[in-house]
Amino acid sequence: MKNFLLGAAILFCLFLALPLVQMATGWPPDAPLAGVETTATGPAVGARAWWNGSMQTDFDAWLAQRIGLRGALVRTANQIRFTLFGELPKRSGTQVLLGREGMLFEKVYVDAYNRSGQRPGSELRHVSASTKRLQDRLARDGIAFLLVIAPSKAEIYPEFLPPEADVAGRPARRSNYENFIEHLRRDGVNVVDGHALFQEWKREPGAPRLFADGGTHWNEYGAARIVAEITRRLRDLTGQDLPTVEIVGAVTNRTIVGEDNDLGELANLWSARPLAGPQVHPVTEVQPGTHVPDLLFVGDSFVFTLTNFMDRHGLYRKRNTYYYYNREYFWPEAPNAPLDKRQLDLLAELQGRDAVVIEVGEYWLPRVGFGFVRDLLKTYDRYDAARAATAAP
Amino acid sequence: MVFSSLTFLFLFLPVLLAAYYACPNRGRNAVALAASLFFYAWGAPRFVLVLIASGLVDYVLSRHLPAGRLSDGRRKGLLALATALNIGLLLYFKYANFFVDNLNAWLGRLGAEPLAWAAVALPIGISFFTFQKVSYLVDVYRGTARPARNAGDYLLYVALFPQLIAGPIVRYHDVAMQLIAREHTRARFFTGILRFSQGLGKKVLVANTMAEVADAAFGAAPGSLSCGWAWLGAVAYAFQIYFDFSGYSDMAIGLGRMLGIEFLENFNRPYVSRTITEFWRRWHISLSNWMREYLYIPLGGNRHGTARTYFNLWLVFLVSGFWHGAAWNFVAWGAFHGFFLCLDKAFKNVRIMRAPAWVGLPITFVLVLFSWVLFRAETLAHAMAYAGRMLDLFGASPDAAAAIEFGRRHVATLVAAVVLCFGPALKPHPFDFMRLEPARATVGQTAGRFAVAMVLLVWSAATLATSSFNPFIYFRF
Numbered sequence: 001m002k003n004f005l006l007g008a009a010i011l012f013c014l015f016l017a018l019p020l021v022q023m024a025t026g027w028p029p030d031a032p033l034a035g036v037e038t039t040a041t042g043p044a045v046g047a048r049a050w051w052n053g054s055m056q057t058d059f060d061a062w063l064a065q066r067i068g069l070r071g072a073l074v075r076t077a078n079q080i081r082f083t084l085f086g087e088l089p090k091r092s093g094t095q096v097l098l099g100r101e102g103m104l105f106e107k108v109y110v111d112a113y114n115r116s117g118q119r120p121g122s123e124l125r126h127v128s129a130s131t132k133r134l135q136d137r138l139a140r141d142g143i144a145f146l147l148v149i150a151p152s153k154a155e156i157y158p159e160f161l162p163p164e165a166d167v168a169g170r171p172a173r174r175s176n177y178e179n180f181i182e183h184l185r186r187d188g189v190n191v192v193d194g195h196a197l198f199q200e201w202k203r204e205p206g207a208p209r210l211f212a213d214g215g216t217h218w219n220e221y222g223a224a225r226i227v228a229e230i231t232r233r234l235r236d237l238t239g240q241d242l243p244t245v246e247i248v249g250a251v252t253n254r255t256i257v258g259e260d261n262d263l264g265e266l267a268n269l270w271s272a273r274p275l276a277g278p279q280v281h282p283v284t285e286v287q288p289g290t291h292v293p294d295l296l297f298v299g300d301s302f303v304f305t306l307t308n309f310m311d312r313h314g315l316y317r318k319r320n321t322y323y324y325y326n327r328e329y330f331w332p333e334a335p336n337a338p339l340d341k342r343q344l345d346l347l348a349e350l351q352g353r354d355a356v357v358i359e360v361g362e363y364w365l366p367r368v369g370f371g372f373v374r375d376l377l378k379t380y381d382r383y384d385a386a387r388a389a390t391a392a393p
Numbered sequence: 394m395v396f397s398s399l400t401f402l403f404l405f406l407p408v409l410l411a412a413y414y415a416c417p418n419r420g421r422n423a424v425a426l427a428a429s430l431f432f433y434a435w436g437a438p439r440f441v442l443v444l445i446a447s448g449l450v451d452y453v454l455s456r457h458l459p460a461g462r463l464s465d466g467r468r469k470g471l472l473a474l475a476t477a478l479n480i481g482l483l484l485y486f487k488y489a490n491f492f493v494d495n496l497n498a499w500l501g502r503l504g505a506e507p508l509a510w511a512a513v514a515l516p517i518g519i520s521f522f523t524f525q526k527v528s529y530l531v532d533v534y535r536g537t538a539r540p541a542r543n544a545g546d547y548l549l550y551v552a553l554f555p556q557l558i559a560g561p562i563v564r565y566h567d568v569a570m571q572l573i574a575r576e577h578t579r580a581r582f583f584t585g586i587l588r589f590s591q592g593l594g595k596k597v598l599v600a601n602t603m604a605e606v607a608d609a610a611f612g613a614a615p616g617s618l619s620c621g622w623a624w625l626g627a628v629a630y631a632f633q634i635y636f637d638f639s640g641y642s643d644m645a646i647g648l649g650r651m652l653g654i655e656f657l658e659n660f661n662r663p664y665v666s667r668t669i670t671e672f673w674r675r676w677h678i679s680l681s682n683w684m685r686e687y688l689y690i691p692l693g694g695n696r697h698g699t700a701r702t703y704f705n706l707w708l709v710f711l712v713s714g715f716w717h718g719a720a721w722n723f724v725a726w727g728a729f730h731g732f733f734l735c736l737d738k739a740f741k742n743v744r745i746m747r748a749p750a751w752v753g754l755p756i757t758f759v760l761v762l763f764s765w766v767l768f769r770a771e772t773l774a775h776a777m778a779y780a781g782r783m784l785d786l787f788g789a790s791p792d793a794a795a796a797i798e799f800g801r802r803h804v805a806t807l808v809a810a811v812v813l814c815f816g817p818a819l820k821p822h823p824f825d826f827m828r829l830e831p832a833r834a835t836v837g838q839t840a841g842r843f844a845v846a847m848v849l850l851v852w853s854a855a856t857l858a859t860s861s862f863n864p865f866i867y868f869r870f
Contacts, residue, residue: 011847017411020407035864037865052438059400064399089859091864094866268862
């Protein structure tokens with residue numbers, strides 16, 4: 001018995017010491033966590049920080065982020081909660097809701113579906129008019145413009161929302177999307193309306209899912225169908241023989257592509273696969289054109305599913321993506337970098353482009369371009385004014 | 394620093410245990426004292442100076458308190474002075490804001506200018522260590538214990554980290570000998586592990602989950618609560634406070650054992666009580682002991698007739714209520730318990746008061762629930778409004794109902810809390826094996842207990858780790 005008690009005490013002490021050992025040596029290996037968090041800065045060390053308590057508070061926050069085996073501990077707690085109670089972790093970052101039949105939703109989209117934030121009509125009118133003005137101005141330089149509206153999962157599949165999302169009691173107000181799309185149509189903005197298209201495609205007999213159970217964005221299949229629309233529209237708008245893609249079928253299997261289980265990963269269980277659900281992949285046919293275009297994309301996180309697909313299928317020769325108009329991604333691939341808007345020469349950036357494609361999730365409406373439209377219009381206005389002044393006798 | 398933090402669990406505790414057991418016996422008090430002061434300073438860096446300074450004053454004064462060193466009158470005067478210094482510190486730090494706020498409210502009613510006053514910060518644990526300090530002074534004065542060998546031993550008694558912040562309130566004569574010499578055995582360390590893990594589990598897994606329900610219920614406007622939700626909130630709070638407080642005491646007792654020190658039990662299954670008197674024999678036992686020994690008996694206890702006994706009882710509970718918090722609802726809470734304790738005493742020989750457990754237990758629990766409403770509510774008015782919703786049994790449901798999340802995890806935790814709290818009414822209790830001394834348990838029982846403890850420890854630590862992880866799905870920029 002004495003040896004057992006000693007062994008138990010050693011085991012207990014080892015458990016307490018193991019996170020520090022792991023932190024110092026990297027052994028045993030931890031299970032990394034999905035998601036991004038604001039990094040706690042190390043504590044300011046000094047007498048003043050000690051006496052006012054900030055050193056201790058900062059140290060606690062710093063250690064909580066860096067303690068060894070954190071990934072294993074967090075995954076263990078989440079797995080226990082999910083297995084025993086069917087609950088995903090609740091937290092102040094991105095909150096994930098477990099809907100019916102295992103469908104996951106990002107809470108902000110569910111809140112938006114319930115109309116938590118209505119934008120004023122004057123703002124919608126102004127943004128639509130500005131977008132049209134940009135479209136016209138780009139056309140004068142021979143650059144096509146296309147606005148792609150990415151649908152919200154909660155809007156397309158409300159029947160899978162968790163019961164507590166109170167679908168039945170949803171106020172009967174019109175959404176920002178519903179109000180904004182009318183302005184866009186009235187103003188004549190070139191739009192690929194993902195919301196309307198997804199509603200239509202969802203109604204097709206035997207229609208495959210357009211969002212993965214574990215993803216917050218359109219799945220590879222849904223994105224591919226949008227790409228097909230984009231390529232068709234760009235060919236019409238530019239009047240050039242651009243490559244196009246046709247979706248001729250769908251394959252359902254368990255292979256996860258790209259971010260199609262990003263919400264499932266964010267749950268940080270020991271295995272995220274059970275949350276992913278079946279995965280739908282497009283069967284495609286590419287029609288190569290005689291002119292492979294150069295495109296500039298501006299968008300939110302939905303844009304990556306589009307561009308990843310287009311990258312793979314060689315639907316352009318060059319592509320830049322302004323992510324939230326704050327960070328730049330490239331094709332052919334190069335390291336992404338923050339966008340320094342003070343140094344950015346937008347007119348130079350547009351040189352040689354065939355088209356500008358702005359993607360915006362309906363959650364963000366009417367923030368079309370996240371400031372890009374405003375900045376480019378200003379740049380054009382200054383440029384045009386300068387040219388007019390030079391041309392004046 | 395609190396026990397249920399990653400800093401304590403994975404940094405402070407392993408480093409302390411390593412340093413403590415690497416040190417020869419004679420240096421262990423020094424290690425424990427240094428660790429305790431660091432532990433306190435981590436959360437209250439400036440107040441540690443107050444703790445040390447007041448402790449040194451106690452120590453110096455206490456040298457003259459034993460009989461024979463000074464005349465009885467001088468000794469009494471010295472005791473009064475030392476006690477007044479400690480109670481004065483408590484009054485200043487804990488109650489000055491309360492007194493000034495109330496004074497200003499009265500001045501406002503009279504149309505006078507309020508007093509300008511910078512709010513005083515409350516040093517964590519001052520209520521507990523002040524009572525311990527008074528215990529030392531009185532014990533030395535009475536001759537129940539000798540003065541501490543040196544200032545270090547005395548400071549260790551006051552500041553010993555397991556009981557420093559939330560008790561148990563250790564009377565000096567209960568630990569005086571252990572501060573000088575104590576035994577470190579494997580069995581004691583082992584039972585320390587079990588108690589600590591059990592306490593951590595009670596706090597992190599049960600109390601914190603019940604707190605989610607209680608906070609939502611007490612955070613809602615009482616008018617928006619249905620009668621059912623109001624009861625559920627009160628029940629959740631009853632379990633929250635029990636598992637939180639008794640969990641903390643378990644951790645303290647467990648940590649004490651790891652350092653070779655035995656603290657007295659602080660809780661003994663209080664919700665199976667059949668009367669309020671029994672409840673106070675089972676709830677926060679160390680406070681009841683302190684109140685009886687250092688307040689009730691000096692006031693005369695039950696030695697001066699019935700009326701004086703009731704007065705003393707009630708006064709003790711008013712003080713107890715005020716000790717718990719500087720607000721009128723705590724005073725009302727104390728008065729509530731004092732009232733029912735007096736009733737118990739007055740009718741203890743009446744047959745109906747000796748009702749069987751199945752009658753006495755639910756009645757007592759409901760009374761305790763209402764007292765917890767007084768304790769948890771923000772103000773006395775809030776408590777009255779909340780209790781009103783609980784009593785509105787046949788009232789209509791409010792139009793705008795409060796949104797209280799009560800999912801499977803809450804249901805399961807509530808059921809577990811009910812079993813753990815009321816299971817003790819069953820004999821033998823299904824969890825009695827967790828309390829067996831290793832010498833009286835089989836290897837299988839001991840291994841089983843250790844396995845349960847480790848599961849609780851890992852689950853609690855994992856839950857603590859996840860509470861600090863609030864990721865976003867992507868960086869937007």
